[in-house]
Amino acid sequence: MHQKWFHTTEVEVGTVNRAQTFYIETIEVSRLSALAFFAAGENKYKGKRFFWQNREKTLTLVGLGHAYIIENNEDNERFDLIEDEWKALTKNIVKEASELQPILFGGFSFDPKNDKKGEWEGFPQSHFAVATYQLVLRNDKAYVSIHLVTENEHSLEEFDRLRTERDHLIHAAQVRELKNYEKPVMTKYDEVNKDKYLQSIDTVTSLIKDNWAQKVVIARSLEMQFAQSVSSPQVLSQVMNEQPESYLFGLERDNLLFFGASPERLVKVENGYGYSSCVAGSIKRGKTAEEDKQLGDSLLQDQKNLGEHRYVVEMIAETFAKNCTQFKVPKHPKLLKIRDIQHLYTPVEGKLSKDATILQLVKHLHPTPALGGVPRMKALAMIRQYESMNRGLYAAPIGWVDSEGNGEFAVAIRSAALVDNCAYLYAGGGIVADSEPNSEYEETLVKFRPMLRALGGQLNE
Ligand SMILES: C=C(O[C@@H]1C=C(C(=O)O)C=C[C@H]1O)C(=O)O
Numbered sequence: 001m002h003q004k005w006f007h008t009t010e011v012e013v014g015t016v017n018r019a020q021t022f023y024i025e026t027i028e029v030s031r032l033s034a035l036a037f038f039a040a041g042e043n044k045y046k047g048k049r050f051f052w053q054n055r056e057k058t059l060t061l062v063g064l065g066h067a068y069i070i071e072n073n074e075d076n077e078r079f080d081l082i083e084d085e086w087k088a089l090t091k092n093i094v095k096e097a098s099e100l101q102p103i104l105f106g107g108f109s110f111d112p113k114n115d116k117k118g119e120w121e122g123f124p125q126s127h128f129a130v131a132t133y134q135l136v137l138r139n140d141k142a143y144v145s146i147h148l149v150t151e152n153e154h155s156l157e158e159f160d161r162l163r164t165e166r167d168h169l170i171h172a173a174q175v176r177e178l179k180n181y182e183k184p185v186m187t188k189y190d191e192v193n194k195d196k197y198l199q200s201i202d203t204v205t206s207l208i209k210d211n212w213a214q215k216v217v218i219a220r221s222l223e224m225q226f227a228q229s230v231s232s233p234q235v236l237s238q239v240m241n242e243q244p245e246s247y248l249f250g251l252e253r254d255n256l257l258f259f260g261a262s263p264e265r266l267v268k269v270e271n272g273y274g275y276s277s278c279v280a281g282s283i284k285r286g287k288t289a290e291e292d293k294q295l296g297d298s299l300l301q302d303q304k305n306l307g308e309h310r311y312v313v314e315m316i317a318e319t320f321a322k323n324c325t326q327f328k329v330p331k332h333p334k335l336l337k338i339r340d341i342q343h344l345y346t347p348v349e350g351k352l353s354k355d356a357t358i359l360q361l362v363k364h365l366h367p368t369p370a371l372g373g374v375p376r377m378k379a380l381a382m383i384r385q386y387e388s389m390n391r392g393l394y395a396a397p398i399g400w401v402d403s404e405g406n407g408e409f410a411v412a413i414r415s416a417a418l419v420d421n422c423a424y425l426y427a428g429g430g431i432v433a434d435s436e437p438n439s440e441y442e443e444t445l446v447k448f449r450p451m452l453r454a455l456g457g458q459l460n461e
């Protein structure tokens with residue numbers, strides 16, 4: 001096995017009033033399949049893994065095990081708490097090449113004030129972790145890091161054991177043939193509370209007409225059951241076949257896997273620059289190139305969809321204005337075409353002010369009117385009142401930060417939660433004054449498709 005040793009670092013970290021040491025060791029290895037590495041953790045690390053691939057497919061991350069967990073159930077302070085603890089943990093790390101940085105991966109729930117029970121019960125409002133084994137695939141190179149955070153000063157034996165295990169994991173990922181995963185066999189399919197959803201669109205539309213709010217995103221869920229319990233590598237392998245132009249993600253915590261293929265960037269920070277995207281306004285793909293173009297052109301002219309989109313651009317531009325020394329927003333949206341759907345799309349980018357960190361940007365941006373509404377607080381209250389589910393991490397920020405302040409968060413849409421042999425799929429849409437229940441319903445059907453297909457529910461397509 002080709003291995004290049006980089007470094008072993010030991011740093012004192014003062015977290016939560018304890019003197020701890022953060023041991024890090026990174027090696028470069030021959031390129032390997034990220035999914036096979038994820039699958040190699042099936043027995044020992046199930047429930048403590050993550051998978052991430054950015055929209056451009058230039059960065060893939062996998063984490064196995066938890067070296068350090070940062071979680072909380074706070075509401076407004078949760079972003080600051082995660083940021084403070086992460087800074088305390090990493091402040092003494094010598095900054096080197098980004099491949100050598102430990103990564104904190106996780107997500108924030110959509111709305112900590114939603115107390116509806118369901119599949120998300122027990123899942124923290126903010127859940128982040130540093131992996132014991134971290135795989136980074138970037139620029140055609142593969143790096144595996146071991147992370148150990150401990151109070152024990154004599155941890156060399158423990159670290160040696162981790163090295164041996166790391167070598168086994170890498171070996172398994174490199175030599176074992178990747179299984180040809182089958183799609184799960186569905187035994188039940190339920191459009192939960194469909195009538196209630198249609199009714200809620202009617203109600204919310206009239207409230208908007210009465211000027212109670214301008215835009216509110218209302219979502220619903222689909223439940224599926226399978227003959228057998230479904231494994232994470234099995235669904236991730238299906239999702240990976242899915243979507244160019246989408247973030248692919250999977251986050252396990254205990255017996256829940258949250259996964260998806262989202263086209264929407266909440267925020268990316270790289271070397272002092274910030275990037276976001278406004279994605280709102282939708283139409284299906286055409287069956288032929290001509291029909292597709294016709295649909296796309298009509299979306300670019302459609303007042304209802306341009307309205308949905310404009311609220312998002314205004315709010316993200318406002319946030320960038322507050323956090324950047326300069327920024328740019330194109331005047332008109334373009335089309336973002338993914339497999340099942342086309343969206344109106346406006347990229348936003350800017351040079352960040354000194355104190356604008358990625359987690360501060362997440363705090364200010366979430367939820368944008370693409371998933372919440374305008375005004376934000378009224379929209380959130382209406383979502384709590386009219387949606388019959390708890391969104392959990394659906395429509396919420398999921399992603400990573402490193403110890404230099406770089407990172408990226410996607411908006412976790414086109415997603416589903418998998419618990420044993422049950423899956424809960426989520427989709428919604430922006431409701432404005434001229435929304436109409438049936439066409440919103442149709443729009444959610446299109447948005448369910450990627451996850452339905454991955455789970456074997458979309459039969460003839
Ligand atoms: C709410 C979702 O998507 C959002 C709503 C959109 C719309 O209503 O046009 C488009 C993209 C997303 O901002 C979803 O996919 O569930």
Ligand SMILES: [Mg+2]
Pocket residue numbers: 280281282308429430443
């Ligand atoms: Mg819409």
